[in-house]
Amino acid sequence: MSENFSIPMPSKNPLLPKNPSGTAFHFINGAFTASSDSRTFDSVNPANGEVLCNVALGGAVEIDLAVAAADRAWREGPWSKTTATERAVMLRKIGDELLARKQEFAELESLDSGKPLSETLNADIPRAAFNFHFYADLCNHQMSPSYRSDDGSHHTTIREPLGVVGLITPWNLPLYLATWKLAPALAQGNSVVLKPAELTPLTAYALGEIMIKVGMPPGVVNIVQGFGPSSAGEALVKHPDVKAISFTGETSTGSAIMAAGAPSLKKMSFELGGKGASIIFADGDIERAAKIATRAAMRNQGQVCLAGSRLLVEESVSARVIEIVKAEIAKIKMGSPLDAETTLGALCGVEHRNKVKGYVDFAKTIPGVKVEAGGDIPEHMPKAGAWFEPTLLTNVPQDSRLIQEEIFGPVLTVQTFKTFDEAINMVNGTKYGLSCSVWTKDIDKANDAANKIRTGLVWINCWFIRNLHTAFGGMKQSGVGREGGQTSLDFFSEMKTVCVANSRHERHGMVWI
Numbered sequence: 001m002s003e004n005f006s007i008p009m010p011s012k013n014p015l016l017p018k019n020p021s022g023t024a025f026h027f028i029n030g031a032f033t034a035s036s037d038s039r040t041f042d043s044v045n046p047a048n049g050e051v052l053c054n055v056a057l058g059g060a061v062e063i064d065l066a067v068a069a070a071d072r073a074w075r076e077g078p079w080s081k082t083t084a085t086e087r088a089v090m091l092r093k094i095g096d097e098l099l100a101r102k103q104e105f106a107e108l109e110s111l112d113s114g115k116p117l118s119e120t121l122n123a124d125i126p127r128a129a130f131n132f133h134f135y136a137d138l139c140n141h142q143m144s145p146s147y148r149s150d151d152g153s154h155h156t157t158i159r160e161p162l163g164v165v166g167l168i169t170p171w172n173l174p175l176y177l178a179t180w181k182l183a184p185a186l187a188q189g190n191s192v193v194l195k196p197a198e199l200t201p202l203t204a205y206a207l208g209e210i211m212i213k214v215g216m217p218p219g220v221v222n223i224v225q226g227f228g229p230s231s232a233g234e235a236l237v238k239h240p241d242v243k244a245i246s247f248t249g250e251t252s253t254g255s256a257i258m259a260a261g262a263p264s265l266k267k268m269s270f271e272l273g274g275k276g277a278s279i280i281f282a283d284g285d286i287e288r289a290a291k292i293a294t295r296a297a298m299r300n301q302g303q304v305c306l307a308g309s310r311l312l313v314e315e316s317v318s319a320r321v322i323e324i325v326k327a328e329i330a331k332i333k334m335g336s337p338l339d340a341e342t343t344l345g346a347l348c349g350v351e352h353r354n355k356v357k358g359y360v361d362f363a364k365t366i367p368g369v370k371v372e373a374g375g376d377i378p379e380h381m382p383k384a385g386a387w388f389e390p391t392l393l394t395n396v397p398q399d400s401r402l403i404q405e406e407i408f409g410p411v412l413t414v415q416t417f418k419t420f421d422e423a424i425n426m427v428n429g430t431k432y433g434l435s436c437s438v439w440t441k442d443i444d445k446a447n448d449a450a451n452k453i454r455t456g457l458v459w460i461n462c463w464f465i466r467n468l469h470t471a472f473g474g475m476k477q478s479g480v481g482r483e484g485g486q487t488s489l490d491f492f493s494e495m496k497t498v499c500v501a502n503s504r505h506e507r508h509g510m511v512w513i
């Protein structure tokens with residue numbers, strides 16, 4: 001671990017607000033604008049507790065303005081009237097501009113979220129850019145299936161934009177996941193109102209600059225800052241002119257959004273919580289599996305829905321696996337998020353850090369549970385920051401809150417099993433069903449596990465490998481619907497079937513129902 005340090009404030013980052021008030025404004029109808037009542041909230045650097053800037057606090061008024069602008073842009077064009085090829089050109093320009101300003105966006109993301117620059121620079125911002133490049137390519141390759149009936153009639157299925165769609169995105173991968181929704185929504189010709197997480201609003205704010213730079217027509221992309229309940233988020237969900245809501249976040253919030261949006265019969269897509277597991281069988285590559293399982297639990301401070309926060313190990317090799325995991329945790333470097341050598345940054349905020357600490361404090365009261373590594377707030381880090389040590393807990397019972405609830409922090413629990421069926425039952429024994437990794441050299445065992453595990457994604461001898469063409473999402477309380485590839489394009493569009501009848505229908509008076 002690093003020694004005590006101070007975290008510099010890079011006030012010269014050109015993406016921080018340049019206006020006299022130093023406020024990150026909303027982006028509505030192609031322009032940055034303050035809230036109608038001039039209210040703001042603070043964006044805080046979670047690494048040291050210092051205020052980065054003020055952020056406009058929006059509510060129903062700002063959502064009404066944004067939806068009206070989006071609806072007008074959709075009805076009048078030009079965006080909704082462009083061809084897929086024309087939209088693809090614009091999407092590619094957005095991705096290119098993000099890559100051109102990668103360093104600036106990466107630093108801003110690290111400041112706002114507390115995550116290491118090594119992750120934002122090498123993963124988050126490049127992936128955000130790639131999301132636009134990917135959907136620029138994919139939207140040009142959609143099929144319109146056509147069928148010819150025996151009676152000579154032709155039936156063609158086409159897709160059209162929904163209109164105004166609402167995107168509500170989380171704080172753990174702010175720009176990465178905002179663009180994961182924004183790119184396919186735009187690719188299908190929709191207008192968008194984005195409500196980013198209030199804990200990490202700044203890269204979404206800066207995205208407005210990109211939209212101006214590339215010439216996105218006013219009203220097509222709107223960004224309203226604010227909170228969820230009784231604020232911008234709730235107003236967006238309830239707005240009658242918003243045709244769909246795509247949400248990534250906590251399961252309980254997803255449930256509340258579903259209830260709020262139900263009266264207007266909106267389309268809904270939810271990517272919710274996870275309690276991912278890494279299952280290491282005795283016949284697997286033990287060393288590689290243990291090392292990757294550690295990374296699966298600690299990446300982004302454990303604040304990833306796909307995190308392997310549970311480690312299930314066959315009893316005969318458990319001692320060796322725990323030994324390797326402890327050694328890997330000892331290598332983790334906790335330090336300034338802007339230090340290129342840092343591998344574990346701050347959590348998103350002090351309130352969330354205290355929640356994570358509460359789980360670990362609870363673990364210390366359970367008979368038999370052992371804290372093998374970490375387990376507390378590090379003394380050498382800034383006291384006002386949201387820091388927590390990478391933590392390893394062993395001998396954790398299945399019915400414990402530590403297994404049944406999403407901790408969303410750098411905490412890895414270990415359980416052991418003796419049989420294949422026991423392992424599968426333990427994996428499936430939570431309300432979540434998002435992802436799981438299986439480590440074995442027996443391909444039959446791997447396939448059997450993949451068939452029996454109730455998660456939307458199963459990795460075999462790997463973790464966090466994604467192909468954006470494939471559908472992504474969870475079972476049980478981990479989500480509703482899927483995202484990715486054609487699935488996202490389908491969600492952000494309406495399906496229409498056009499039938500051209502043969503004149504014989506009229507001659508013979510035939511009507512098919």
